[in-house]
Amino acid sequence: MPAVQDTIDRVRKIDVDQYKYGFQTEIAMDKAPKGLSEDIIRFISAKKDEPSWMLEWRLEAYRRWVTLDEPKWARVHYPKIDFQDLYYYAAPKSTPGPTSLSDVDPELLRVYEKLGIPLREQEILAGVQKTDASELEEPSDNVYKSGRVAVDAVFDSVSVVTTFKKELAQAGVIFCSISEAIREHPELVKKYLGSVVPTSDNFYATLNSAVFTDGSFVFVPKGVRCPMELSTYFRMNEKNTGQFERTLIIAEEGAYVSYLEGCTAPQRDENQLHAAVVELIALDDAEIKYSTVQNWYPGDAEGKGGIYNFVTKRGDCRGHRSKISWTQVETGSAITWKYPSCILRGDDSSGEFYSIAVSNGYQQVDSGTKMIHLGKNTSSRIISKGIAAGFSQNTYRGQVSAHRKATNARNFTNCDSLLIGDQCGAHTVPYMEAKNATAQFEHEATTSKISEDQKFYVMQRGIPEEEAIALIVNGFVKDVIQQLPMEFAVEAQKLIGISLEGSVG
Amino acid sequence: MNIHTTPQRTPAETALIDAFSDRLSLLPGDGTVMLKRDDAIEAIKSGLPTRRIESWHYTDLRRLLTTVPDFDPAAAAKAIAPVVEGSAVLPVLNGVSSTKLPEIEGIAVQRLSEKLTDGSAAPGLDPYGADDAIGALNTAFVADGYFVDIADGTELDKPVELQNLQAGGQTHVRLSVRVGVGAKAVIVERQAGEGAALVSSVSQLLLDEGAEATWLIVQEQPDTATHLAQFKAHLGKNAKLTLFVMNAGGKLVRQEVVVRTTGEGADFTLRGINLLAGDTHTDVTMVLDHAVPHTASTEVIRNVVTGRARGVFQGRINVHQYAQKTNAKMACNTLLLSDDGEFSTKPELEIFADDVVCGHGATVTEIDHSHLFYLMARGIDEKSARGLLVKAFVAEVIEELDDEAIVEALETRLDGWFAAHG
Numbered sequence: 001m002p003a004v005q006d007t008i009d010r011v012r013k014i015d016v017d018q019y020k021y022g023f024q025t026e027i028a029m030d031k032a033p034k035g036l037s038e039d040i041i042r043f044i045s046a047k048k049d050e051p052s053w054m055l056e057w058r059l060e061a062y063r064r065w066v067t068l069d070e071p072k073w074a075r076v077h078y079p080k081i082d083f084q085d086l087y088y089y090a091a092p093k094s095t096p097g098p099t100s101l102s103d104v105d106p107e108l109l110r111v112y113e114k115l116g117i118p119l120r121e122q123e124i125l126a127g128v129q130k131t132d133a134s135e136l137e138e139p140s141d142n143v144y145k146s147g148r149v150a151v152d153a154v155f156d157s158v159s160v161v162t163t164f165k166k167e168l169a170q171a172g173v174i175f176c177s178i179s180e181a182i183r184e185h186p187e188l189v190k191k192y193l194g195s196v197v198p199t200s201d202n203f204y205a206t207l208n209s210a211v212f213t214d215g216s217f218v219f220v221p222k223g224v225r226c227p228m229e230l231s232t233y234f235r236m237n238e239k240n241t242g243q244f245e246r247t248l249i250i251a252e253e254g255a256y257v258s259y260l261e262g263c264t265a266p267q268r269d270e271n272q273l274h275a276a277v278v279e280l281i282a283l284d285d286a287e288i289k290y291s292t293v294q295n296w297y298p299g300d301a302e303g304k305g306g307i308y309n310f311v312t313k314r315g316d317c318r319g320h321r322s323k324i325s326w327t328q329v330e331t332g333s334a335i336t337w338k339y340p341s342c343i344l345r346g347d348d349s350s351g352e353f354y355s356i357a358v359s360n361g362y363q364q365v366d367s368g369t370k371m372i373h374l375g376k377n378t379s380s381r382i383i384s385k386g387i388a389a390g391f392s393q394n395t396y397r398g399q400v401s402a403h404r405k406a407t408n409a410r411n412f413t414n415c416d417s418l419l420i421g422d423q424c425g426a427h428t429v430p431y432m433e434a435k436n437a438t439a440q441f442e443h444e445a446t447t448s449k450i451s452e453d454q455k456f457y458v459m460q461r462g463i464p465e466e467e468a469i470a471l472i473v474n475g476f477v478k479d480v481i482q483q484l485p486m487e488f489a490v491e492a493q494k495l496i497g498i499s500l501e502g503s504v505g
Numbered sequence: 506m507n508i509h510t511t512p513q514r515t516p517a518e519t520a521l522i523d524a525f526s527d528r529l530s531l532l533p534g535d536g537t538v539m540l541k542r543d544d545a546i547e548a549i550k551s552g553l554p555t556r557r558i559e560s561w562h563y564t565d566l567r568r569l570l571t572t573v574p575d576f577d578p579a580a581a582a583k584a585i586a587p588v589v590e591g592s593a594v595l596p597v598l599n600g601v602s603s604t605k606l607p608e609i610e611g612i613a614v615q616r617l618s619e620k621l622t623d624g625s626a627a628p629g630l631d632p633y634g635a636d637d638a639i640g641a642l643n644t645a646f647v648a649d650g651y652f653v654d655i656a657d658g659t660e661l662d663k664p665v666e667l668q669n670l671q672a673g674g675q676t677h678v679r680l681s682v683r684v685g686v687g688a689k690a691v692i693v694e695r696q697a698g699e700g701a702a703l704v705s706s707v708s709q710l711l712l713d714e715g716a717e718a719t720w721l722i723v724q725e726q727p728d729t730a731t732h733l734a735q736f737k738a739h740l741g742k743n744a745k746l747t748l749f750v751m752n753a754g755g756k757l758v759r760q761e762v763v764v765r766t767t768g769e770g771a772d773f774t775l776r777g778i779n780l781l782a783g784d785t786h787t788d789v790t791m792v793l794d795h796a797v798p799h800t801a802s803t804e805v806i807r808n809v810v811t812g813r814a815r816g817v818f819q820g821r822i823n824v825h826q827y828a829q830k831t832n833a834k835m836a837c838n839t840l841l842l843s844d845d846g847e848f849s850t851k852p853e854l855e856i857f858a859d860d861v862v863c864g865h866g867a868t869v870t871e872i873d874h875s876h877l878f879y880l881m882a883r884g885i886d887e888k889s890a891r892g893l894l895v896k897a898f899v900a901e902v903i904e905e906l907d908d909e910a911i912v913e914a915l916e917t918r919l920d921g922w923f924a925a926h927g
Contacts, residue, residue, distance in 0.1 A: 065803055256629040375656070402718060404844070417854075417856070419856065419858075419859035419861075420859075421859055422826060422829070422859045422860070425856060426855045426856045426858075427854060427856065429560075430851065431850075432850060432851070433563075433847070434839070434841055434849070435846075436844060436871070437871050439869060440794070440871070441869040441870070442866075442868045443850075443852070444865070444867075445852070445861075446864040447861065447862075447863040447864070448863070474688065
């Protein structure tokens, strides 16, 4: 398998705490003063040119947030966060709403280039050097050619560019930053924002509702199959900033969309906060596929620095026969606190959760999902693979519940953990709640180290130990990798290899 | 939600605190014991556990414990025949142990009230964690029970049955057993009665090197009683424990199982059946610590839920960093037979050692329709076919116990339950 060989080569080249995306870029920034207050929220809202209802919505969330305590139930430990010592708004100065790539600060473009993010997607895919970036925006006759990706790039607090907008608009798909959506499509935002994750949901979601600065907005109208993969790349750059993005994806009746997000941040000694909210809404017969490759800076080998990734992600299968699928590859962040969930409200709706969480060094991962069966004949599937190495703690925490009216609810859960080294921990905390006799729930979990037999079998065939382990690990996570869009599957496989460096062998 | 709230004492909490001041002068204990009682009542004063306390997530004791009966000095529980014929019976009637103790070779029996009075029972009264509400309740009020010491090398040919029988009011009992080096014993813990009592019962078992024990908990309280019980065991080197728990009664039941392997080669087996009917709540919560290398455990829990019953199984396996080569497996299977019934399960693995094989599985489902069809195609009517399948589902666990007399005795209890609730 070439991908595996590739992983091993990469693993060899890179030292344990060499985070590839740890560089920092000097860009003139526009920042709000440090701290959080109603004034800061008014400032953010004014900066974004928001209508008054949006400001009210934010203020209401803020007033509630002040009454809340931080959640403490997760298996993660960190010093108390001083929420007044953060910048809640930071934006590159040269962004009066860019319309095409040519308006974007070239320094910014270089950042994304360095990250290998395909803003110039067409060129990369075609292998041809095109000089005029704005050509990207031109609709061409092969609109429905597969394998292309539209990108929304978010830098600290704002979205800097969204590609392929015109082309998507032709199909009727709206793909833009959430700030733009609030201005251009207030009726849609008003109708759906906060309808899956209400402002009162939890500490971090409430904080996000008050101060969110940007994120993506996707609207796929009735009967439309989104012609290409959509993706957002989040980049945290400024010091002491928190990133609070908000993503809202709506698939109307019979629509289909596949969305991918990627995240990176510079290498710093202090911890940075990332508290995002993602809401997905699938109406009758709609399908949303949401994939994440999360690679925030995980901190150095001593556990210093890194991102606190406290994220609320929830999908609502509101319509009959709708489907929401979450796939995540978690390799970064000092602390991950994230439970992408599905509310299976519509009859015959289904939810899926595929996850690989790799932790090394002093990373702490507490992640999992919730599958809430409300409608009849709803089904859900959870496949979670945790790999813990170094001094890390890796927890799967998931809930499956069938409510009284959820006749014939069906769930299958499988969570496996692999331990590499004796200083790390793997934990499984599944909750199963059945209130309907016709519900059928199955859960299985295993924890083990790489079996000596398997390793022996592979090594006996002349494969060195390190490669053997990489091969077995890749086999262990295969079920999840298969769910990722092709391009990202390769990326994810490499990431896993890199994350395990220093522990394999 | 994390909104600040100021807790107000519930009537049950107030009743417990008042009962403590009333009972204080009657409770046996030397200075150390009485200090432990003070600490325990302080813990209760800070509030009974709610669903916010993780280990009580599905049994919100503060909300569910609505009434606490007064102590009833007139209550008179009747002695009952042991589960296995010919067993040596040690009864505790309404919280009071017997003065006439049977004489069995190799066994020394002491009344716990004596051990409380002289303070020798004090070390066992400590709670095992911050959220040990049953331990606190029992430590505050416990007045009697037994201390059974099975001498090294003794092999008992008949079971010892410890009976805790109530007839209303409150009873708080503690049953401690030590099985000496290389000794073998079968112990039955019987929990029953006929009143609307509040029962707290804590059992402690110490298995010395190479000791082997089978401990059966048979809980058949009436559906008016609140039964809060705890079983704690330490397994020494090469010790072997088979614990069998059968819950077939009670209005509000919580059975905690707290086991720790402290010697290499220790082996723990848990088999449980929960038969739930009516408008009841039954919770079995297990915390198992693999603290040393080379220990093994398997747990199988089978639940049958009918009526408006709510069932809970929480099982946490902690594998400590030093406990390499641990082999731990847990399964919890539930048959949910009514639309008003409910079952919640939380099997947890907390693993800090890498060279281990651990797994858990949990299922919740109704009767398999193809099995039902198979039987009905052979002329068995639906009701009997269902009965057969449900019984087979739980009996499987009982049949694993290799002592014929015990299997037969337990199947009799099982048949009794099905006759009453089938």
